[in-house]
Amino acid sequence: MDNLFVKTLLDSIHVLATVLWFGGMFINFIVIRPSAAKTLNPEMTGKFQKALMSRFRIIVYVSIVVLGITGIPMKIVSEHYVGIVNFDHIWGVISFIKHLLYGLLVVLAVLNFEVLSPRMAKAAKSGNTAEASVWKKRLAISGLLAITTAIATLILSSMMRYL
Secondary structure (H helix, E strand, O other): OOOHHHHHHHHHHHHHHHHHHHHHHHHHHHHHHHHHHHHOOHHHHHHHHHHHHHHHHHHHHHHHHHHHHHHHHHHHOOOOOOOOOOOOOHHHHHHHHHHHHHHHHHHHHHHHHHHHHHHHHHHHHOOOHHHHHHHHHHHHHHHHHHHHHHHHHHHHHHHHHOO
């Protein structure tokens, strides 16, 4: 595919999905959560986070699909692409690791939205503050792991552009 318009469109959509997902993670973890916890009572913080995450969840799941759909043709048209798994060139190795990290990010997103957050909310709603605190800590650790993985993914993506 040598169509500059199609390549540019795919790349732009890919970058937009990345910015929405990763940027949303950063803003939530570094700005919104601490600010809500500092200014709102625990019950309101929980309600706010639940409303925020129900909207952000849609963005994340759409981004996951968009990244998969746009990433495949982008990889195939790369001058370095030889096959799905090829370790003969550093580009193939970095691409493989990057896609493993993407898979980890998908697993962490599902874990956070479908397991950890609901369990934390259930414990908080039942008034079990000790259990809610445990789930909150697990969610924070998972979020920190996701942010670290996202940074590593961005670094690898940048490296791939210059090989």
